[in-house]
Amino acid sequence: MKHFEIPLYLESERLVLRMFRDSDWRSMHAHYANPECTRFTLGRVLSEGESWRQTATLAGHWLLHGYGPYALEEKTSGALIGAAGLWYPADFPEREIKWALHPDWWGRGYASEAARAVQRMARAAYPEALPPISFIHRDNLASIRVALSVGAVLENEIDFRGGRFQIYRHPSPRAG
Template sequence: MIPRLETDRLVLRAFREEDLDAWAAINADPETMRFLGGPMVRTNAWRAMATTLGHWMLKGYGMWAVERKSDGALIGRVGLLQPEGWTGLEVGWTLGRSYWGQGYATEAGAAAMRYAFLTQPVDRVVSNIDPGNTASQAVAKRLGEQKGPEADLTVGAETFKVDVWFITRAEWLARG
């Protein structure tokens, strides 16, 4: 049910049980999780992985595990999400810190954005980004998104201020 996408350097695929060690390590890193609610213990990383798979079942789209082709390493997750109360269909990314600065988030984000506009009847996609997360803002800009309004996102019992970055379908099509 979860489609497999490929880019030049990456495979976007469903999470598998054997991804847990790498995924838990990514989620345990305080710097990686700095703008995402803080580090997670292993059991919560497992729940996040299961929730990711459940989103596909409920919505027909979701986040992919991102695997590097050169060595098969799980480097993070990228894809689409729209839980109840969200600002719109989001293209989001979380990569392990050792994979930052290599263009992987932009490469996988572009594949996810293409999938969104080709399969979902939406006029725009968004990326909800913490105002202090300049690295993710740079990815959003490379994807053609522009900064929109501030919003409050509630995740669990916490509410976070985010900037809603977005690109319209027309803008995406014009990028070619």
């Protein structure tokens, strides 16, 4: 089994970023069952069984790569509000910082807060590596706003899975 290359737990001002638990899939289903949440990523809503498998994929990514997305827990309420972290599926161009929030939590700065926490962690864990990207469908304006708000810069646009995706490069360790 691969060892973990990054911390299993992070905190930001309002969030706990932690490993996924079996019970988290139900909360993640609120994301995966919403067409606005899956429009630019999966292209369709998921059933409960598919949401469980997708959540298991997020958790299993840690075992395959030594890093992965965190479950995002809002500190005050303890609610699981989504996921954010390092992600590198086999067909992606590079390791990325991903985020996915339940719609009830949109527009409050949680995605940017989580992305900044992941940026800091990635800089510490991989100081000599090329900074990660965020790989975003060009029509996903909300995610593009998050990428720009955390200092990522548009680097390229490519065809991917039947759509046009933009590559936003996160700041290097020397940038901050």
